[in-house]
Amino acid sequence: MTSEPIVRLEGISKAYGKAQALHPMDLTIAPGEFVTFLGPSGCGKSTTLRILGGFETSDTGRIILDGQDVTAQPPEKRKVNMVFQDYALFPHMTVAQNISFGLELKGLGKAEIKQRLDEVMSFLELAPFATRYASQLSGGQRQRVALARALAPDPALLLLDEPLGALDAKLRGQVQMELKAIQRRTDKTFLFVTHDQDEALTMSDRIVVMNGGRIEQDGTPEDLYFHPQTRFVAEFIGATNLIDGTVRGLDGAAQEVVLDWRGIELRGQAPAGAPQTGQEVSASLRLEKIALGAERPATRNAVMGRIVDKTFLGSRVAVNIVVPEAGDALLRAYADSDVTARLGDAPVWLGWDSHALSVLRH
């Protein structure tokens, strides 16, 4: 990252009574990034967002926003706007009045307000609803008004706390796309919160996975999906095979970990802070990274197995494979339906590269 970060959190934390909702945490966000906080309920996502917005005070640390220390500033002073989960539209104001609210308080002139209002409303296709009240709008329309209201004052950072939670599944998918497109077009920095992993994967430039008030892992969606660093991330995002083994050694040049998996030698990718020889570790192997075939594959890892179960999923088939050499351990994989048909009941070869097998941090 070459540019100055738009947000820098330095050791912020929060305790409610004895419960530590948020452990000291550092995070930087670059301008124009779409960053998502992903994690199970109660992991501290909202708390972090509310500290950034100024609705909660951090027990420790500093918040640097656009180069300025805002730790002690109240919400109205911060150049940050929030889209609330319940949208929090003012019920006694029309759509246009809701959107103008922040502009008026910024001290803009009448003409400027009108211009910015029209701009935002046409951008979000809200013009036909300008004189309606929130109670006269659909869920998706309300969501757009909340977004318009937060975008109108041109904040340095937009906070979105599960803004799609109230929408039904179909609308949700559509709004996800819209939101992502809006973020690209406005080039704004978005900090988005969700506990839905698919939502996080489709929308984000970067995902911060949180658990129990701590950051588990921070990376691109591909990074998190294919190279999880912890067991929590591997299990929380997508389906995976977890392989438990003992470290036999490290292949320094290739940055590979040599694993003993119930007597079979496997090669996997080392996590940050490589494990010691003899240590018990887990490794994650995504289902789609396993190639099935009749011949022994040329990949770094190859084991022999037998298909015991197939589930037809439409475009592909999920198969359960027993590996006799590894004490009848079970692996799951995806295959094309014609491949499984061709293989029949014959033994199959399973192959995957060493970087497909992510050894997890302990």
Next chain:
Amino acid sequence: MTRNGRVWLSVFFWAFVVYLFVPLLLMILMGFKDSKFIGFPIRSWTLDWYLGVFDNGEVIATFGYSLWIAVASTLISILMGTWLALLLSGRRFVGRFAVYALTLLPALVPGIISAIAFRIYARQIGIEPGMGAIIWAHAVHNVPFVALVVMARLSTLPKSLGEAARDLGADPLVTFMRVTLPYLKPAIIGASIFCLLLSFDDFVRSFFLGSYEPTLPVLIFAKLRSGMSPEINAISTVALILTAVLGVWAERSSRRMNREN
């Protein structure tokens, strides 16, 4: 519900209607009687009594006096009650329960007792009987109703609404004026109407704390003692119609506001 149940319910309902409206109807009719005495049969009819109400300087003045007391005491109770509701719904503080109990107390003390107590206390601290004393007593009596209605409304105010206002650049005062207060508006209007009617209708406090100038209920009472005449019916009917109009208007406007929110 069974058929029988429905029949009984409608019997009770109509009994209630008869019980409520027949006396009112008789009162209204009697105002049209062309005679000095109340009672059936009505042999000839006249509009004189009703027209007399609008001609009678004493009645008009009393009406204005009552209205003025109602408006003034309502303003005071709305300010006090809303302030107490905000205080009690906000951050916890030491002695909150005591404040809560004290706020509600005036609604629980029987009118006659509080009226006598007010009278004694007013003399002790040198408050003369009259308009000020009546306004004071009415205001205190109405505060709990305002506080309860406003607190009920406040409890439905989503926390995020105030936060959204702050987020968009409003300081706490602007947030209160532009978001909290408009949200409370239906409750405040409803409570105001209620207070106006309670004050306008009050007899006991006005009687004990008044000077020589009577409020409308006190005037009617005084007139009753000097003999029943259809004039009283006419005065009461006019008062009834005015309060009914106010009530219906309040109901409709609060319903309209609820639709908006």
